[in-house]
Amino acid sequence: MTSVEELKKDQTEVLPEPRxxxxxxxxxxxxxxxxxxxxxxxxxxxxxxxxxxxxxxxLIHARATDASRPSQHLAAPAxxxxxVDDRGSGSSSGTTDPRGNVTADEDVxxxxxxxxxxxxxxxxxxxxxxxxxxxxxxxxxxxxxxxxRIVALDSPGGALDDALGMSRLIRDRGxxxxxxxGALCASSCPLVLAGGTDRSIGPKAAVxxxxxxxxxxxxAAPAQAMSDAQATTARISRHLSEMGVDPALWLHALDTPPxxxxxxxxxxxxxxxxxxxxLKVAARQ
Numbered sequence: 001m002t003s004v005e006e007l008k009k010d011q012t013e014v015l016p017e018p019r020x021x022x023x024x025x026x027x028x029x030x031x032x033x034x035x036x037x038x039x040x041x042x043x044x045x046x047x048x049x050x051x052x053x054x055x056x057x058x059l060i061h062a063r064a065t066d067a068s069r070p071s072q073h074l075a076a077p078a079x080x081x082x083x084v085d086d087r088g089s090g091s092s093s094g095t096t097d098p099r100g101n102v103t104a105d106e107d108v109x110x111x112x113x114x115x116x117x118x119x120x121x122x123x124x125x126x127x128x129x130x131x132x133x134x135x136x137x138x139x140x141x142x143x144x145x146x147x148x149r150i151v152a153l154d155s156p157g158g159a160l161d162d163a164l165g166m167s168r169l170i171r172d173r174g175x176x177x178x179x180x181x182g183a184l185c186a187s188s189c190p191l192v193l194a195g196g197t198d199r200s201i202g203p204k205a206a207v208x209x210x211x212x213x214x215x216x217x218x219x220a221a222p223a224q225a226m227s228d229a230q231a232t233t234a235r236i237s238r239h240l241s242e243m244g245v246d247p248a249l250w251l252h253a254l255d256t257p258p259x260x261x262x263x264x265x266x267x268x269x270x271x272x273x274x275x276x277x278x279l280k281v282a283a284r285q
Contacts, residue, residue, distance in 0.1 A: 080184070081210070081261040098206035098263050103182035109156050115140045121149035129158030129188055134165035145173060151196065152178045157187020160212055160232065164239055167195030171243060179205040186261055190274065191236065194243040199276045201269055208261030209253035246272040
């Protein structure tokens with residue numbers, strides 16, 4: 001007959017070492033099935049919220065990035081953006097800040113562009129180039145164009161399509177353009193200036209460029225934004241070339257963030273042929 005001690009010995013030799021899975025099973029066995037499911041579901045929710053949090057952060061970052069990408073329009077800039085910091089770039093811009101020379105009222109410059117016919121055949125175009133500025137300009141020329149010889153610009157820029165349209169109207173009518181001492185011509189305004197058959201800029205005028213950017217509240221997809229930017233840059237370069245202005249001028253715009261301006265020096269204005277004559281003739285007496 002087998003003794004109790006021998007049976008215990010045989011069981012010890014036959015039974016395998018408990019597996020780790022058995023320990024895990026015994027741990028969960030302390031909870032009823034409903035509790036285990038609730039804990040598992042709670043963990044799943046926590047993980048889901050964590051993933052959604054990271055995804056939302058990425059989405060917001062992506063939308064902010066897309067919104068900063070260039071598009072087909074120039075939005076209303078600050079009236080007098082600071083000069084871009086290009087120290088060490090070898091550029092002559094930034095050696096002086098022409099903003100102190102600007103004498104126009106900022107509220108007037110922020111308002112939609114208005115046209116005033118003054119003595120000497122000078123049509124003053126002052127204010128923001130809003131969508132519709134081209135149509136009003138065309139109507140003004142249709143009504144009193146026979147008296148106009150010069151278009152004097154004082155504008156912080158604005159809608160790109162309207163600026164290009166105004167420039168073309170100026171060239172088609174054979175008019176000259178002028179930026180007087182104390183006046184501002186920034187952002188898309190230099191594209192209007194380029195339309196003049198004769199172009200004059202006062203030594204105390206402020207002329208600057210920067211990147212174009214979208215006014216839309218719905219940012220385009222990155223691929224579409226890049227395509228739009230390239231097409232718009234081609235339009236601007238082609239326009240400047242057709243007007244007799246060196247399109248290399250716009251490289252400064254492409255390098256300059258929308259919140260700043262690259263203010264052109266007198267040497268650059270002449271070198272890029274944005275002015276066709278001496279800067280001294282720009283100020284009206």
